[in-house]
Amino acid sequence: MRRTRTTGAIALAATAALTLAACSSDDGGSGDGGDEGITIGIKFDQPGLGFMEGDTPSGFDVEVAKYVAGELGYSEDQITWMESPSAQRETLLSTGQVDMIFATYSITDERREQVSFAGPYFVAGQDLLVAADNTDITGPDTLDGKNLCSVTGSTSAERIKEEYSEGVNLLEQPGYAECVTALVAGTVDAVTTDDIILAGLGAQPANAGKVKVVGNTFSEEKYGVGLPKDSDQCEAIDEAITKMIDEGAWQEALDTATEGTGYVPNADLNSPPEFEPCDM
């Protein structure tokens, strides 16, 4: 009896493992898909950049991803979109679950240890989102005594803590939706992260007209295309991005994503963004 039970448990565990394995190869797409499709990681919760409504992704990241995939020879229906939250991006790439990532992915040296980058296709900067009628917050130096909201564990929150936290009350929330809720409710005076993400949040119908981006950036975030370590596609992707900018499709996608917010990206850094060397 004892043995039967153990065997049963092993069988159950094996079945569970097989089921899980089956799941991951389905999601991966790279396994049986081969050259027939491509899996691209995006954010699902950043309106204006990477946003999923039903099965339809929208946003600037998505438009650039579609264009680049097109140049690499994949039509739109060959793309499988996969959510890639910040904390999982390196793992998704190194385990081959996604082929490339367009998800407000700033190029840093620590990340280069794990993954490779093409691009950047955009250079964002940390900025502040405030109520539309706010005039006393004009930049990071005017935050003394104010309540500021950012996302737990984000680069933006850490920069505020290290460089400005003396006089700032920092509220850390799990997501930007909570931060914007608190901003619209008046509990916090400002929300901080990359300017283009703020513009996307401000362009949402629920917030339109209530908030504005200050437009005084205090960092440089180079949004790269995340690739598996030592990928050979970096140069081809850089060419595709160059072509997209030259054709005007890049500007068009940017304008659509941030329509109605009056947001203007940092022109010095984005005309066009300067590529990082591919062999790093």
Place this chain on the structure above:
Amino acid sequence: MAEYLDIIREYDVLGAFWVNIQLAFWAAIFSLVLGTLLALLRISPVGSLRWAGSAYVTVFRNTPLTIIMVFMVLGAWGQLQLTLSSDFNVNFFWLAVVALTVYHAAFVCEAIRSGVNTVPVGQAEAARSIGLSFLPAARMIILPQAFRGAVAPLGNVLIALIKNTTVAAAASVATETSSVMKTMIEFRPDYIYAIFFTFAIGYVILVTPVGVLTTSLSRRLAVAR
């Protein structure tokens, strides 16, 4: 390895665990008090009090802790201006303790009630027959025996509470473990597996003694019947 130890020191991983231990400590004390009161309500002879007790348990046992945490920040603090400390960050620590308390009190209540069920009805009848009313009978006869029978389930609640302190990240307690882990993964993805295992092992070290202790206590304290 040496570099990784530097990273652990830089991000104050031990300090993060200390924050979670403090959260668990205060929430454990308050939820034990509140849970005992709720258990008294649930075994009281007055129908409306029993109803109030079971209504509380039903509501809070079935509400996700994350939602209570988010409510404490966006609702209780954000809209109702509830402030528990004049220090901006300490305020969130106590809001998180309140959320952990109201949630786990429901489970403490049920653990104690399960302990009450181990006390034979004859004990309550004997207490009544010597002229004790409900509260003295509960205090002197029923609860002391009930707690001894409830050690193991209370230990399980405590273990759940320790692990649930990580949900305080949702209440802007940014110095606790899951927030620090998020920050570390954001900035040092080159050590992602080491970071993950550090925190996983940290919780095993933290929680295992509680399990061992309550199991042995529950054996030693059980009332032989």
